[in-house]
Amino acid sequence: MNIHEYQAKEIFRKAGIPIPPGDVAHTPAEAEALARKFGGTVVIKAQVHTGGRGKAGGVKLAKNPAEAKELASRILGMTIKDLVVQTVLVTPAAEIATEAYAGIIVDRASKRAVFMVSPAGGIDIEEVAEKTPDKIMRLPVDPRYGLLEFQALQMGLFLYKDAKQARAAAKILKQLYAAFTASGASLAEINPLVTTPAGEVVALDAKMVVDDNELDRLPEIAGLRDESAEAPSEVMARKANLTFIKLDGNVGCVVNGAGLAMATMDLVKYYGGEPANFLDIGGSSNPEKVVNALKIITSDPSVKAILFNIFGGITRTDDVANGIVTATKQNPLKVPIVIRLTGTNEEIAVKILSENGFTAMTDMDEAVQKAVQLATGGKAA
C-alpha cells in the first residue's frame, strides 16, 4: 500500500526525525491560509502515489499567500502519470546547503532490509546509482540485531565529513529503521536529506510503501489508505478480494492465479489482441467473487470481449460456472464471452454452462484466439 508524503512525514516525525512543519490543503483557499500561517516562502507539493512529481510540475515555490493560492489552483486537479492531484502539502521553504539520500528497502537477493545512503541526493539519485555507484553505500541489516550503533555511524560518516552532522544523520537512520519496522514497510525513503546553512540535518521529503500483508495487524497504518487516490475499479476489486489492474486493451480477462493471469495476457498479445486488464480471482473462489469480477470487467466500456481462463485446483470450476450464470442473469452481457475451464469438477461446470446457453472450451490457446477474434471484430488471426 502506498501512503502520501504528508502521512509518511507524520510517521517519521513521531519516530523523532527532524522534519519542518507542514499541512495539507484541498483547495486553493486552504493553501493560501496555510502560506499566511507559515509566513515567508512556502513549497506547494502535489500528494499523489507516484515519483517524478517535481519534474511533472507538481512541486512549486510560492513567495506569498496570493501566489500560493494561484499555484495550488494549478496543481490541484492536474494529472501526474494518470493520477489526479486532490491534495497538496504546504510547507515552509527550507534553506538548503547540501542534499543527501537515505533509503531502506526489503532486498530479495540478501533477504534482508538494506540501507542505501548517498551524499549525492536529490531528484537524480537513480542516475547517480548508475553512473557513480561508489557514491552509494549499501548496508544490509541483520533483523535479529537491528541497525547497530556503529553501522548507523558508518553511514553517517559516509554522508558527512563533519562529525556532528554524521552523528545527527546516524540518529536519523536509526529512527528511520524503527519507523520502517514498526510500520510494516517494504520501503522507507528520505530524499533529500538536507543540511541547512546553520548546519542542521533535516528530512525534506518522506516516502513509505507498506507491505499489504501487514495491514491486518496494523489497523492504524491500514487507516492511512486514501481511496480517492486510487482507480475506482481497483478499489472495488480490493473490497471484493480480487487483484485487478486496469490496462489499455479490449479483451477483458478473468483468471485464477497471478502467473496464469499474466500468461493469459501474454497469449492475448501473442495472438494479436490487447488485454484490458489483469484480474486474479484467487485460489478458493466462490460464485460471489465471479459475480464481482464480471461487474468490474463490464463497467469498462473499452472491453469488447470477455475471456475466462480457469484452471481448477483449489478453485472449483463449477463455482465459477455458477458465478457466470448468476452474474449474467442479473446483468445480461452486452459483449461476447469466451469461457475456458478445466480441472476440479469440470464435468459439472460444463453441464451448468451448456444448460444456460454457454459453450465451454478446454484448450487455453483456442479460447484466447477466439476471444481476440471477437474483440477485434474478426480481423486478427
Added chain:
Amino acid sequence: MSIFIDKSTKLVIQGITGRDGSFHAKQMIEYGTSVVAGVTPGKGGQKFEGTLPIYDTVAQAVQATGANTSVIYVPPMYAADAMLEAADAGVALIVCITEGVPVLDMMRVYPYVKEKGARLIGPNCPGLITPGMSKVGIIPGRICTAGPVGLVSRSGTLTYEIVNQLTNAGIGQTTCVGIGGDPINGTNFIDCLAAFEADPHTKAVAMMGEIGGTDEQEAAAFVKAHMKKPVVGFIAGQTAPPGRRMGHAGAIISGSAGTAAEKIQAFEDAGIGVAKRPKDVVGLLRKHIS
C-alpha cells in the same frame, strides 16, 4: 527418483483442523502420501478422521511419529511462528502453503531455518509432488504422471497448466516444485536446479519464471556454469505494465527492473530454450527426452 520428497517422506500437517488444512490433508492421504500426524494447539490427543493422531506441538508429533517433513496451512499472522516451530523441532523439510505472510516476518524466519539446517519451501506456494510417491501441498495429483522431467515454478495455476499439458503429451515428471512468488522465500530456482542436476532420473528441467526480482537471471547464470542437463524456460508477464514504482530504492538495489525481456535475454544467453507460449514448453522438452 525425485528431489526433496519420496516414499521415505513422513509428513506432519500443521493446521490440520482448519478449513484448508483438513481439505488438503484428505487429498494428500488419498494420493498416498505418508501422513503421520497433524498439529493443532489445544487439540492434542484427538484424531483426524478417526485415525490420524493430532498433537499440540510439532515437537511432540516428531517425537511420537518420526515425521521428517511438515506442511503448513495456518493463517498468515501465525505462519512465521509455525515455520520457526517446525525448524526447532528438527523437521528437515518445511513447506509453507500460506499466502499473505508479512515480509518482515520472513526476514526473521529465513536465517533461523537456515541455522537449524532445515529446507523451507514457500511461503505462498502450491508445494511439491513426486508423482506416484508423495504429494506435499495442493498441486492436483491427477494432472501429474511419473517421468523424466523436473519442473520448478514461481507460480501455482500456471504450473498446473503446464504440468497438465506435459502429462497430456505423455511427458511425465520426476518432481514438480512450486517455490512461490513472495519477495523472501526459503528455496529458490538455483536450489531446485542443483537438486535436479544431481537426480539421476531427471533428464531435463522446465523452469517457469515471472516478472520481478532477479532470481531468474541468477538461475540462468547457474545453468550456464553448472548444469549439463537441458533446461527449458518460460517467463510470464511480458505484457504486464511497468510497476507504479515509488521511490528510487527498488531500481537502485537490484540494478534491474526485473522485466520479462531482461529475463528472457538471460535465459537465451545461458542456452535455455525459451517457450513463447506455455504450450511450447512441451515441444521444447520433447527434443531433449526422446
